[in-house]
Amino acid sequence: MPASTDTREITNKSMLSRGWSFTTPSSITGMRGSCIIIPCSFTYSTSQPADLRIIWYLYRSNEYPAVYDQRQAVITKFDGITSLIESVGERNCSLKINKLNMSRNQDRLYPWVDVNPITSYHTLGSQIYEKTTQLIVSDRAQQPQLSIISIPRVGEQSRVSCSVQHTCVSAPPTLTLNGTNGDDVTVDTLVSDGIWQRTVERTWIIKETDRSVECTVSYSGGQSARSELRLNVESPPEKNVMTSVPAEVDAGSTFSVSCAVMHTYPLHPPVFSCSVQNLTSEVVHTQMTQGLWETTSTITFMVPVGDGVKTLNCSATFWRNKEQVRTVKLNVKG
Template sequence: MWAEGRYLIIWLCFQVNFSPVFSDVWMADVVPKMNALVSSCVVVPCSFKNPGEKQPHSRIRGIWHKIKDRETNIIYHEDSTNILENFKGRTKLLGNLGSPEHNCTLEIDEVRDHDNGPFCFRIEIPNVDMYSFVQNCVSFTMMPKPEDPKIVKTDIFEEGTAASLRCFVTHTCPSHPPTITWSHFNSEATQSTRYLDNGIWEVESLLTFTPTEEDDHTEITCSINFHGNKKSEATARLSVKSMSGSDTVVLWVCLYSAHSQATWKSHHSPSVTKHFLLTVLSSFTNGHWMLSMLMEKSPLKMVLKAALPSRKD
């Protein structure tokens, strides 16, 4: 009897140490919580490890399922007839299960507001073993609207000096990354994407341009188009420092009478008229009031207002 017991113990130890697949030691690395933009897609990074004998890709079957009723609540299966009706055609396994990384990454497309999970990965090797990683599932926070992009710029640009603007936004749909467009100078922009962490990606557009005086106090908008027809945008105001010199110049002269409308005659290039203006009342001669409009640049604005107050007839 003792000998039989000893042989049983030896046999069990042999099975633990040499079985090619043993479910108790399988491990999965799945991001536990992610944001998912409704109508877009979400890609869940996933990998698993098995210290046993390596299996070819053709022998490994990957399945994603809801945490409850795992045999019937399947959201991804290589045989689409096993997939829940409202997930058919919307899920895809992006990874290679037989690769050294054992990549089990999942894509869910056309995200719906009820796709919040939790969802878990399961491995099946027919006639060998199967294992569900129910301790490593993913849940989603549903986002009805995308997040707004951010624009990074310097406070003041110099006229005629090369400058740049950076617009970026994060997302969780790398298989269909967002596209970025600018309201001005769009042909000068370059777009790039990079992986941050935990299934979060960043897409950025770098816009390079040479500002002119006409760009001062204008607005520029960065627009993001997400997969699934979702959009967001951000706007920034440009401040351009003029390199032309003078801080105050007389721009216009006006002859005005009580019986006629004002007629303005330019004494300077019209391109600078978008700066702040002050009206200064001059002398009354031959039935006409002589008025001048002066351009003031922001550093002298308060000084000019105090020194040259407006006055009505």
């Protein structure tokens, strides 16, 4: 279940005529073992008292158990795990709760922003219930969202992004990417009050062997979830390129020509063959980028005797029996 806040906010325009009002979400969801922040702001219709006091209470129909109070003890289940995240002077009454556990699921909390505690006034009964924020504690991690920026092609740079929303910016979940090796950048972004998004982006050079990317999210409470993205890697075109030849060559002369092809199989490079009897032959393998190689075959041969046009073919055969042929015409003189 994703971390979330109910977008329906509760604003008490005049808290039982005490001259102040507050705004909080009607519900908020967090993970067991993690922390959560209930966003809260308040206003005063008159000048704000200098000795203003903020107390948070657990809703009960006939009592007022405090869950946060800087001056007095709070109930056991919230002892030592609650705090305010901003100062009263900034009119912020947001409450942080650490170490969420399932015993706090469905609890309803509400703030009291006054010089005196709520117990100093008359019994409030059911009027408070409609102004509470319900805590929803989940024990199931949501799947992280995986996406890739561009079509993955061998030898090209690509970037994959994995993100998840959460409620604990001080101890965010861990995102781990597997399936590729590259450089990671992690960013935390505030999505809305009480909700953050953690994103990890990995940049790498696509290889032929890349099949998928897996992202795992792990929370401090031990929950985890994963998502997998199939890459469907595209290979570059295996195009055989022959060096240019002069407009005319002399019969009986020695001539050299090179054929080159880009490929993604360093353990199975293409095999070249030529339509003329060569004197020498040299094959060179060069890594162009990560996952992309170039194999070049250079032959030296004697130009056949006789005027006219001679055909020179260069063939590259790949390990999958795919063949690429390039042909040039030699204008032979003599």
